[in-house]
Amino acid sequence: MLSLRRAVFSVSPKGLTRNGSPSTLLSKTHSNSLRCRGGPILIPNARFATVKDTPWQLSSLSEPSPSLFQNVPEENEVLLSLSPSTYSENLDAWLRSDVRNMGAILGKSIQQHEGQGIFEKVEKLRHCAKQWRAASAGRDKDTEADANAAFDSMTTFVSSFTDDELYVVSRAFSHFLAIANAAEMHHRSRRVRADLIRGSSRDDETGDQKIRALRDAHDSCGRIFSDLLEKGVDKAAIHKTICSQKVEIVLTAHPTEVNRRTLLEKKKRVLKLLEQADLYRAMGASTPYQRKLVDDAMEREITNIWQTDEVSRFKPNPQTEAQLATLAIETVLWEAVPSFLRKLDATLKSDLGEEYGLPLDAAPIKFASWMGGDRDGNPNVTPQVTREVCLTNRLKATSLFISDLQKMYHRSSINICSAELRSKIDDTDAARRQPYRVYLAGVIDKLVRTEEWLTDSLTTVSAFESSERSNFTPQTKKNVYVSNKEFMDDIMLIHRSLEDTNNGVLADGLVTDVLRNISTFGLALCPLDVRQESDRHTEAMDCITRFLGLGSYSQWDESTRIIWLSQQLTSNRPLMRAGEWRLHPNFFPPTAVETLETFEMIAEQLEGSLGAYVISQATDASDVLAVLALQRDAGVKKPLRVVPLFETLDDLNGAAKTIDKLFSVQTYRGSINGKQEIMIGYSDSAKDAGRLAASWAQFKTQEQLVSVAQKHGIDLTFFHGKGGTVGR
Numbered sequence: 001m002l003s004l005r006r007a008v009f010s011v012s013p014k015g016l017t018r019n020g021s022p023s024t025l026l027s028k029t030h031s032n033s034l035r036c037r038g039g040p041i042l043i044p045n046a047r048f049a050t051v052k053d054t055p056w057q058l059s060s061l062s063e064p065s066p067s068l069f070q071n072v073p074e075e076n077e078v079l080l081s082l083s084p085s086t087y088s089e090n091l092d093a094w095l096r097s098d099v100r101n102m103g104a105i106l107g108k109s110i111q112q113h114e115g116q117g118i119f120e121k122v123e124k125l126r127h128c129a130k131q132w133r134a135a136s137a138g139r140d141k142d143t144e145a146d147a148n149a150a151f152d153s154m155t156t157f158v159s160s161f162t163d164d165e166l167y168v169v170s171r172a173f174s175h176f177l178a179i180a181n182a183a184e185m186h187h188r189s190r191r192v193r194a195d196l197i198r199g200s201s202r203d204d205e206t207g208d209q210k211i212r213a214l215r216d217a218h219d220s221c222g223r224i225f226s227d228l229l230e231k232g233v234d235k236a237a238i239h240k241t242i243c244s245q246k247v248e249i250v251l252t253a254h255p256t257e258v259n260r261r262t263l264l265e266k267k268k269r270v271l272k273l274l275e276q277a278d279l280y281r282a283m284g285a286s287t288p289y290q291r292k293l294v295d296d297a298m299e300r301e302i303t304n305i306w307q308t309d310e311v312s313r314f315k316p317n318p319q320t321e322a323q324l325a326t327l328a329i330e331t332v333l334w335e336a337v338p339s340f341l342r343k344l345d346a347t348l349k350s351d352l353g354e355e356y357g358l359p360l361d362a363a364p365i366k367f368a369s370w371m372g373g374d375r376d377g378n379p380n381v382t383p384q385v386t387r388e389v390c391l392t393n394r395l396k397a398t399s400l401f402i403s404d405l406q407k408m409y410h411r412s413s414i415n416i417c418s419a420e421l422r423s424k425i426d427d428t429d430a431a432r433r434q435p436y437r438v439y440l441a442g443v444i445d446k447l448v449r450t451e452e453w454l455t456d457s458l459t460t461v462s463a464f465e466s467s468e469r470s471n472f473t474p475q476t477k478k479n480v481y482v483s484n485k486e487f488m489d490d491i492m493l494i495h496r497s498l499e500d501t502n503n504g505v506l507a508d509g510l511v512t513d514v515l516r517n518i519s520t521f522g523l524a525l526c527p528l529d530v531r532q533e534s535d536r537h538t539e540a541m542d543c544i545t546r547f548l549g550l551g552s553y554s555q556w557d558e559s560t561r562i563i564w565l566s567q568q569l570t571s572n573r574p575l576m577r578a579g580e581w582r583l584h585p586n587f588f589p590p591t592a593v594e595t596l597e598t599f600e601m602i603a604e605q606l607e608g609s610l611g612a613y614v615i616s617q618a619t620d621a622s623d624v625l626a627v628l629a630l631q632r633d634a635g636v637k638k639p640l641r642v643v644p645l646f647e648t649l650d651d652l653n654g655a656a657k658t659i660d661k662l663f664s665v666q667t668y669r670g671s672i673n674g675k676q677e678i679m680i681g682y683s684d685s686a687k688d689a690g691r692l693a694a695s696w697a698q699f700k701t702q703e704q705l706v707s708v709a710q711k712h713g714i715d716l717t718f719f720h721g722k723g724g725t726v727g728r
Helices: 022-026 075-079 084-114 116-134 141-159 163-198 221-230 235-244 261-283 288-306 318-352 383-411 429-433 435-463 484-500 504-520 534-547 558-570 590-604 621-634 649-663 683-689 691-712
Strands: 002-012 015-017 247-252 365-369 528-533 610-616 641-646 675-681 715-721
Touching: 084 116, 084 163, 084 261, 084 288, 116 141, 116 163, 163 261, 163 288, 221 235, 221 318, 235 318, 247 318, 261 288, 261 318, 318 365, 318 383, 318 504, 365 504, 365 528, 383 435, 383 504, 383 528, 383 590, 429 435, 435 484, 484 504, 528 534, 528 590, 534 590, 534 610, 534 621, 558 621, 590 621, 610 621, 610 675, 621 641, 621 649, 641 649, 641 715, 649 675, 649 683, 649 691, 675 683, 675 691, 683 691, 691 715
Parallel strands: 002 247, 002 715, 247 365, 528 610, 610 641, 641 675, 675 715
Antiparallel strands: 002 015
């Protein structure tokens, strides 16, 4: 069985970026979930006016008296457009208006703070660029001469700029593209909403209004279920598949995608203002004062953005980079995931029936992170750093859950509860009047103690230098939350009580959202993947075998390595006493010590804090066996799944042979419970062989790996890591 579970996503200038199709949730064919990194989504050419049409109207920086409410059709006018072309044209008028008016606000700010001269240079360069595009940008031979002349005029004009002028003009166009990108992002949501309104229908049998929570498109869950039913797929089979499906999104940082938190927050407020403008248009009765408040707020945000330094002047450390992952979860995903799952639940009930809703413990979407765990080629990511990031992630998750439960506490004022819940609280006057609040007070108190314990643990861990060694993770205190199951059970009791007392409508509110986030994020927030190159493991194993007098592991052939590692995996005897490598620097250089300390750190972590162990530059079956053996030797109670990464062209071509040999090792096959994850690297293979040759090699490799997995009866999961400039 082929399972598509993991994709590497990046925290980019826009926040979280992604690429993938919800319809792949029920697909057994190959499908690539890609690492998509930053950069603006450019608005298609058709949405810009040419110079011959209205040269200073669309996408302008000089629109007089800009307002989000001028020259746009009312919502009903758009939705009632009968022809698809008129509907699309009216809807896109909103986008053109947003880009034009926000650009004008930016132009006003440039005039006020940089001077009229700079503003005129920006406008002239923009006008020359539009002339070049109007001449087909050199793609049409009939207008090639005009295009070349326009381009030459641009280069001549720009060559006259001073360094300071180049900087300011570049910033102007950069910010304009960022503003246009924000408008485009919002417009996508706007189109989805408009399509849902226009596509609403009634059930043919009952006449009831169908609840369409997701867009009826070929690449959406809004259509896939009905398509499968039409093909004769059983409802129960569809439901079972969607409930067991897992797509894991892995967040990673990249130096080309650095953006300050303050700018991300400002751009988020810009999107909120665009939503507010849409709401007033939908009302059709907003006052001039209400519209002015929105316009003034938009001007404040864009003016603030223009005068804010885009670049952080301090080099981020791995802990700071890891905060980008928690920021993306806190500001976007914490609300977006339960919202999407609510829509998925409604779609399942609408298409399959009320009895086929999404279970509360189902997590079709999961998240992980490489920030703080990816040490391949990065000496700054040490075991100490990974310890700190794991604790920081848990601390953030606990804080988010405390906030949600405090909201739940204030909303839970009813006095009727189930006997099961009442048995969990004392028989007091307060408990009889407000049983849910009394029960929640205990849960919140336990979360607060958990937060205090994690804070103390983080302080303790941060106090140690990397060269020191002690018990970095203090012993777990009593009466704190460590297990997701324990926390889930406590909140599920509230949900059951509400359902049992005919308060299902209350259970389906914030309580359900909290349960969805426990299933998706849990108390670890997002597990860290550990990544290290295979040569580091070979070095560590070589040091161990030489210290034990067994010879040089690095000089052994592949067969000898596999036989010896298989013996170690079946033995209960450790290779060395814990920490003994620190006492023998002649045998264990600093790099080997750090590698062994990484496995020691893995053994200390609370369950769920770490995800996979990814081996870059994996070429042989022994590369995988060595990591598993090192985990066992370090005392890891539940070893991390070991994921070989095949990235160069030679690695891809040899991947099937390597995995076939790995699956032929009985000891290994018996330790993986019939499941294996393999990572396909896109960036290095493209650099190595070119994009076309690499794409073909990636496709053929996946086909071959599927055949090998089927031969050995192994469920295969592909981890797609798409990088490279074009991919980003």
